[in-house]
Structure formats: structure tokens, C-alpha cells
Ligand SMILES: CCCCCCCC/C=C\CCCCCCCCCCCCCCCC(=O)SCCNC(=O)CCNC(=O)[C@H](O)C(C)(C)COP(=O)(O)OP(=O)(O)OC[C@H]1O[C@@H](n2cnc3c(N)ncnc32)[C@H](O)[C@@H]1OP(=O)(O)O
């Protein structure tokens with residue numbers, strides 16, 4: 001319990017750690033899953049700290065764009081020179097941690113190479129192509145990206161304008177961008193770093209369009225790095241975040257590639273132009289499903305980092321008095337502060353546990369696909385789409401809430417909140433805009449509802465609640481007894497009602513107008529149904545997971561899981577009051593229970609975030625420093641500002657000085 005306490009630490013934060021009721025190592029173990037994982041984290045951290053080449057010459061916040069891109073390229077080469085440190089079998093577990101320690105919260109020139117190009121090569125190439133491209137990808141013989149989105153189209157893949165037209169005489173595809181809006185736009189690393197790409201283009205063969213397919217395309221000369229003839233490529237400029245990444249644009253002018261550059265594990269084009277269909281129409285979208293699944297862990301880690309910073313800072317910050325004359329209190333003692341931060345922490349745990357589940361399901365689906373079984377594809381598509389949307393949205397709101405909870409210092413880049421927010425909020429957009437992804441979940445739910453209505457419900461486990469006949473009154477008696485199954489029953493009730501309300505509304509409208517129009521006019525209710533479905537999944541998984549905890553960590557975990565559920569219910573209470581399912585008295589009881597949970601969590605507030613095992617190097621936040629010595633560090637940090645290199649800036653002599661002189665001379 002005392003392993004985070006060191007001499008010289010801030011007294012308030014030390015007191016917090018001493019007061020904890022559990023050993024943070026036990027909690028870390030529960031969170032990360034095994035001693036081996038914790039040990040490996042320590043080893044990787046020690047390794048990264050031992051290598052000066054992984055350090056930034058100045059804090060990245062003080063760098064301009066060119067310096068960031070340069071520093072990012074330097075570090076990613078140094079990092080990938082040292083990948084022996086990562087267990088290749090746990091690439092996206094250890095890989096994510098290792099990368100975070102070195103690269104920080106940013107993309108870099110090779111992000112897309114690892115996150116999408118490599119998985120696409122692995123997942124979409126046939127054996128012969130794999131033999132050719134995989135070693136080159138792993139050995140970093142080229143730098144790849146994933147170029148799908150266009151200036152005019154991102155979400156609606158069927159309307160991508162880039163064409164790949166097969167020419168059987170030459171045995172080649174001709175890639176072409178027929179308009180400005182056909183320009184590929186956004187791909188990470190495309191602007192200046194990548195020399196190859198997986199390009200997603202609409203395939204034409206024998207005069208017919210066969211929809212979007214992936215192609216391996218060389219973009220630049222391997223030696224000179226100049227763009228090849230027929231290729232126009234460049235950087236799209238600065239963004240809200242991710243400014244170490246050169247997201248790019250790309251246009252093709254009748255650019256030819258060999259037939260075998262189409263990735264042919266699933267769909268194929270034979271030399272004469274005959275098209276062989278894949279087993280499932282959406283297998284080519286597999287890399288997106290993969291990234292949506294790994295995003296959940298990344299997003300929950302960002303949220304936990306935000307909560308960690310906010311809690312540690314709230315433990316050392318003293319402002320105002322609760323009892324007149326008793327001295328200024330730690331701001332963590334204010335109930336309103338607890339309301340802002342504790343539910344965020346609860347969500348971080350909840351999302352992390354969901355990330356483990358989705359990783360396991362993804363692995364199962366991959367195994368089945370290898371055996372030619374596509375049965376689970378709709379389920380994993382719906383689940384990853386839904387989790388990606390709900391989690392990234394909640395994460396963005398939670399980070400912002402933590403930032404505001406830290407007052408003025410939260411607005412400084414020294415807090416790391418701007419960086420965390422800019423990094424995480426992108427997840428609401430990339431890999432499928434969130435609303436569009438929720439509507440994908442709704443398609444899945446409407447099919448399930450239809451099956452229930454037709455009485456032939458053979459539903460996926462995650463929708464089994466739709467076929468249940470639940471009670472029409474909540475069994476909630478006292479907040480203290482409101483746990484596990486009773487909470488789940490109530491969430492199921494609300495989710496089921498919303499799914500069927502959306503279903504009924506859709507069916508009614510379909511009688512009056514074409515089904516696509518009816519869909520659009522029901523879209524708000526459909527998205528609501530998807531959100532409740534996902535929240536239910538998250539809560540069930542959270543409550544189930546914590547029921548396996550043993551010893552002193554059990555109580556704080558139960559408090560967190562119940563806080564998560566109470567928060568959902570009290571902040572959407574209208575849904576629970578509907579039709580008299582809950583009474584106002586029950587709701588008041590629940591609100592009281594929510595406040596009690598905040599009080600109970602107060603004592604362990606700092607220990608709970610400590611258990612995420614963030615080192616200062618990873619957290620990269622002055623406000624969130626482990627030792628709590630925030631004020632002296634803030635002063636040190638500010639002194640590194642470029643503006644402090646000289647006492648008098650040229651702007652004084654150019655503008656402000658003459659202005660003031662003139663002002664004085666007129667008096
Ligand atoms: C060895 C060296 C070691 C080096 C070490 C390196 C270490 C580094 C390691 C690790 C680092 C890891 C860090 C991880 C950090 C986490 C991630 C952070 C980084 C992120 C980087 C950013 C990347 C961003 C990239 C992109 O954004 S790429 C572009 C993404 N674009 C989209 O997502 C587009 C969204 N649109 C769509 O998906 C589709 O168009 C649509 C909306 C789904 C609609 O499709 P369509 O029109 O075709 O279909 P519908 O008509 O709507 O539906 C028809 C039916 O098909 C079903 N469907 C649709 N999609 C799928 C699918 N994917 N799977 C299955 N089924 C699908 C749909 O449901 C319909 O079914 P039906 O039954 O109802 O008919």
C-alpha cells in the first residue's frame with residue numbers, strides 16, 4: 001500500500017495513500033489481469049527510461065509542427081529498432097503500452113503502418129501475397145498507410161469515387177481519381193512519410209462495379225522518395241490534435257498496378273477479369289472492425305489518465321472552507337468535485353473490462369473466420385460499432401469534465417488535458433463517425449426485434465434480453481440492496497422498451513413512406529435504442545467482472561460499479577419513471593444512494609487511480625504528478641516556454657514598445 005509513497009511527496013497526497021483501505025498492487029492485478037503483465041510493464045518502463053534516445057529534447061507542447069514531425073520520426077525509428085522488448089504475441093497489449101511510453105498521446109509517421117496497414121496485409125492478403133508483403137512490412141522496408149476516406153466521402157463507402165478498373169489485356173488495374181472530391185483525404189502518414197498504401201477503391205471489372213476493395217499501391221520511389229508519375233500527394237495541414245502525424249491527400253491519374261496488387265484472400269479477380277465473390281460481402285471491412293475493437297482499451301486508458309490527473313490534483317489543491325475558520329480544504333472534499341470526477345473513474349474501469357471482453361470475442365471471430373465460418377461477423381460488427389461510439393463519446397465528455405474540475409490549471413497544457421482530449425475525441429470520428437456506427441447497431445437490433453415479434457427468436461446472447469418478459473415495476477427497495485441482477489433487470493427493461501419503441505415507430509412509418517425515409521425519420525429513436533443496448537452490455541459486464549473480485553478490493557470495486565449504474569439511471573431518470581416502472585420515491589432513494597457512494601469512494605479516491613499504474617512518463621502531466629508537488633513543477637515547466645528564452649522579445653521593439661512610446665509622447 002505504501003509503495004507509491006516517497007520522502008518529499010506532498011503531505012496531502014501521502015495522507016490519501018496512507019488512508020486507503022486496500023493494497024493498490026492487488027487492485028492493479030485485478031485491473032490488468034496477471035502478475036506477469038504487471039512485471040512486463042515495469043520491465044518495459046525501466047527499459048524506456050534507460051534509453052536517452054526516447055526522450056524529447058524539450059516538452060512536445062513547446063514544439064512547432066515541423067519539430068513535432070521530426071521528433072516523431074526520430075523516436076518511432078528508435079522505438080521500432082527496439083521492438084524485441086515487446087512480446088510479439090501480445091503486440092497490441094504490450095505494443096500499445098510501449099508505444100504510449102515513447103510516443104506519447106499522438107499519432108506519428110508510422111501509426112497507420114502498424115494500426116491498419118499491417119493488419120490489412122495480415123487479414124486480407126492470400127498466402128502468396130502474405131509471403132511477399134508481410135516480411136517487408138515487419139522489417140520496415142517500406143512505410144505504409146490505409147487510404148480509404150476521400151474529400152467527398154468517408155462514411156458511405158459504396159460511393160467512394162476512386163476507381164480501380166481492371167484491364168485484362170495488360171493484366172493491370174488502373175487507379176483513377178475522377179474528380180477533386182475523389183482525393184483520398186485524412187490517411188495518417190500519407191502526406192510525407194508513407195511510400196506505400198492500402199488504397200480502397202471501387203473495383204470495376206468486365207464493365208461492372210463490384211464495390212470497394214483493398215489494393216496494395218506504391219506511391220513514392222523507394223530511393224528518392226519522390227511521388228511516382230500519376231500520383232499527387234501531400235499533407236492536409238494542422239488539426240485539432242495528432243499534429244505529429246502527416247495526415248495526407250492523394251490523387252491518382254490513371255495510375256497502373258499489377259492485377260496481383262489487389263488483396264485477394266477473400267474476393268479475387270482472375271486474369272480474364274472474372275470476379276470471384278467473397279464468402280461474406282463485408283469481409284473487406286475487417287481491419288475497421290479490428291481497430292474499433294482495440295480502440296476501446298486505448299480510450300479507457302485515456303479516460304483513466306484524465307481521472308488520475310483530476311483526482312491527484314484535487315487531493316493537493318486547497319481552496320475555500322467547508323467549516324468557517326477550520327482552514328482551506330482539499331477540493332476533493334467537495335461533493336460537487338466528487339460528482340465531477342468519481343463517475344468518470346467508474347467509467348474508465350467499466351470500459352477497460354469491456355475492452356478485455358471485446359478482445360476475446362475478436363480473437364474467437366478471427367479463429368472462426370480462419371475456418372471459413374462468418375456466423376459471428378454481424379454480432380462483432382454491431383458490438384464493436386456500438387462500443388466504439390458510446391465509449392469514445394463518454395470518454396471525450398469525461399476528459400472535458402476532469403479538465404473543468406481542475407479550474408485554471410486544467411486549461412494549461414501542463415495539465416495534459418488538452419492533449420488527452422484532442423487525442424481521444426478523434427475516436428468519435430475516425431473508424432466510422434459515431435452516429436453512423438450507432439445506426440449500424442440499430443440495424444442489428446431491428447432484425448433481432450423482428451425475430452422476437454415473429455416468435456422465432458434465436459437471438460445472439462447479447463440480445464437475449466429482448467425476448468424476455470420482464471416485470472413492469474422495478475424491484476428496487478433500498479439503495480443499499482440495489483445490486484447485481486436487480487440493476488440489470490431495470491436496465492434491461494429500459495433498453496428493451498426503447499428498442500421496441502423504435503421498432504414500432506419504424507414499422508408505423510414504413511406503412512406511410514419508403515423504408516429508407518422511415519429509417520431516417522426514426523433515426524433519433526434508433527440511436528437511443530443502440531445507446532441503451534450498449535450501456536446495458538457495459539453495465540452487465542462490469543457488474544459481472546467485479547463479482548469475481550476477492551478481498552479488500554471488492555468493496556471499492558462494487559462501489560464503482562454501482563456508482564456507474566446509479567449514475568446512468570439518475571441522469572436518465574425519465575426513462576425509468578415512464579409507465580410507472582419506478583416511482584419518484586424509488587428515484588429519490590437511488591439519488592441518496594448515489595451520494596452515499598460518492599462519500600464511500602472518497603477515502604480511496606487516490607489509491608483507485610494509483611492502481612492504474614501510470615508512471616509520470618506515461619501520464620505526462622504536471623497536475624497529475626505522482627508526488628503531488630505540482631506548484632514547483634508548474635514553475636519549472638513554464639520556464640521552458642520559448643517566450644522565456646530572452647527577457648525582451650522582438651515584438652517589444654517592433655510593435656508594443658513604439659506604441660507605448662507614442663502613447664507616452666502624446667501625454
Ligand atoms: C514488428 C514491429 C513492431 C512494431 C511495434 C509497433 C508498436 C505499435 C503497436 C501498437 C499500436 C497500437 C495503438 C493502438 C491505439 C488505438 C488506436 C488509435 C489509433 C487510431 C488511428 C486512426 C486510424 C483511423 C483510420 C480510419 O479512420 S480508416 C477509415 C475508416 N472508415 C470508416 O470506418 C468508414 C465507416 N463506414 C463503414 O464502415 C460502412 O460504410 C458502413 C457505415 C458500415 C455502411 O456500409 P455499407 O453501406 O456497405 O453497408 P450497409 O448497407 O449499411 O450495410 C450492409 C450490411 O453490411 C453490414 N456491415 C457493414 N459493415 C460491416 C462490417 N464491417 N462487418 C460486418 N458486417 C458489416 C451491415 O450491418 C449490414 O448488414 P444487414 O444484415 O443489416 O444488411
Ligand SMILES: Cc1cc2nc3c(=O)[nH]c(=O)nc-3n(C[C@H](O)[C@H](O)[C@H](O)COP(=O)(O)OP(=O)(O)OC[C@H]3O[C@@H](n4cnc5c(N)ncnc54)[C@H](O)[C@@H]3O)c2cc1C
Pocket residue numbers: 112146147148149152153154155156185186187188242247426429430431432433434435436439
Ligand atoms: C484524426 C483522424 C484520422 C483519420 N485517419 C484516417 C486514415 O488513416 N485513413 C482513412 O481512410 N481515413 C481516416 N480518417 C477519416 C475518418 O475515417 C472519417 O473522417 C470518418 O470515417 C467519418 O467520415 P466523414 O469524415 O466522411 O464524415 P461524414 O460521414 O461526412 O459525417 C458528417 C456528419 O454527417 C452525418 N452522417 C453521415 N452519414 C450519415 C447517415 N447515413 N445517417 C446519419 N448521419 C450521417 C454524421 O453523423 C456526421 O454528423 C481519419 C479521420 C480523423 C479525424
